[in-house]
Amino acid sequence: IVLTQSPATLSLSPGERATLSCRASQTVTTYLAWYQQKPGQAPRLLIYDTSKRATGIPARFSGSGSGTDFTLTISSLEPEDFAVYYCHQRSNWPTFGQGTRLDIK
Amino acid sequence: QVQLVQSGPEVKKPGSSVKVSCQASGGTFNNYGFSWVRQAPGQGLEWMGGIFPIFGSVFYAQNFQGRVTISADESTSTAYMELRSLRSDDAAVYYCARERGDLGAFDIWGQGTLVSVSS
Numbered sequence: 609i610v611l612t613q614s615p616a617t618l619s620l621s622p623g624e625r626a627t628l629s630c631r632a633s634q635t636v637t638t639y640l641a642w643y644q645q646k647p648g649q650a651p652r653l654l655i656y657d658t659s660k661r662a663t664g665i666p667a668r669f670s671g672s673g674s675g676t677d678f679t680l681t682i683s684s685l686e687p688e689d690f691a692v693y694y695c696h697q698r699s700n701w702p703t704f705g706q707g708t709r710l711d712i713k
Numbered sequence: 714q715v716q717l718v719q720s721g722p723e724v725k726k727p728g729s730s731v732k733v734s735c736q737a738s739g740g741t742f743n744n745y746g747f748s749w750v751r752q753a754p755g756q757g758l759e760w761m762g763g764i765f766p767i768f769g770s771v772f773y774a775q776n777f778q779g780r781v782t783i784s785a786d787e788s789t790s791t792a793y794m795e796l797r798s799l800r801s802d803d804a805a806v807y808y809c810a811r812e813r814g815d816l817g818a819f820d821i822w823g824q825g826t827l828v829s830v831s832s
Contacts, residue, residue, distance in 0.1 A: 639817025643758075650808055650822035651758065657817060694758055698817040701774060702748065704758040 609634050611695050613705035619713040626682040628708045630695035635675050639698035642671055642680045645707075646691045654693075655680060687712075715740035717809050717823035724829045725799050732795040733826045735809030742790035743767040746812035748819060749783060749794040751805040763812065764792060796828075804830045 610633040620626055630640070640658045643651035653662040655671035658678060668683040682689055690712050695705040720734040735747065748763035762773035766785045773781055782795045792809055807826045810819035 641816075641818035643819075650825055651810075651819075652822070653816075653818055653820050656820075660816075662816075662818075662820065696758075696818065698812075701772070702760040702763075704750075704760065706757045 609636065609697050609699060609701075609703055611697060611703055611705035613693075613695060613708045615708060616706075617709045617711060619711045620685055621713045622685050622687055624685050626680075626685055626689070626710060628680040628682075628693055628710075630673075630678040630680070630705050632676040632678070632697060634699075636678070636697045636699045640671075640673065640678050641696045641698070642669075643694045643696060644689075644691050645694065651694065682710075685710075715811070715821055717811060717821055719807075719809060719823040719826045722827040722829070724831065727799055727801060727830055727832055729799050730795060730797040731799060731828050732793055733807050733809075733828070735792045735794075735823050737790040737792075737811070742785075742787060746814065747783075747785065747792040748810050748812055749781075749792075750808045750810055750819070752808070752825075753802070753805040756805075761794065761796075761807075766792075799828075799830045801830050804828060 612631045614629045642655040645651045659671045670681045672679050692707045692709050694707050718736050723731050743766050746765040749761040761777050762783045764771045764783045785792045809823040811821040
């Protein structure tokens with residue numbers, strides 16, 4: 609399953625709302641996750657099973673979607689949220705999207 | 714607190730092999746899967762394969778079939794990834810990641826191991 613994320617880069621200001629998209633080439637029947645990665649760090653799990661927040665993840669992060677279209681929303685950006693975000697599916701062999709870079713405007 | 718601690722950076726010549734280790738501490742090793750994910754400079758994440766020690770099952774991504782071997786030593790709670798016939802485009806950071814079956818996601822990641830390939 610190929611995951612395509614959009615946009616490639618998103619430039620926003622702190623306090624704004626961010627909406628990141630992940631589209632799958634086939635239906636994702638189970639297990640769509642989102643990760644955050646900052647420079648020089650390993651990815652960090654944010655969302656699993658489409659909409660469930662991982663341990664310690666703030667409530668401003670939310671996930672939604674079904675089938676082939678999924679969304680990660682950050683309701684009000686904090687300075688530490690500017691990073692690269694990846695979606696990931698586990699319906700069959702694991703694959704990742706190519707990432708969305710969230711930049712400070 | 715569960716941690717995955719990976720072995721240190723490697724510098725290899727084209728055509729050689731590299732073996733990276735990933736030791737789990739603070740948790741039960743056999744209850745989880747462990748995958749290897751690599752990231753070339755400035756690029757995204759690429760799943761290479763994974764192992765489920767409790768089932769003795771190993772899976773490889775098609776791109777790496779025949780060139781990678783993933784194994785685990787339950788006695789030391791360590792997973793390994795060996796990549797052979799290294800090319801310049803294998804230069805990357807290699808991560809191990811723990812997979813929880815109930816989450817269907819990689820909940821804990823190692824710190825990454827930088828593998829450089831140069832003649």
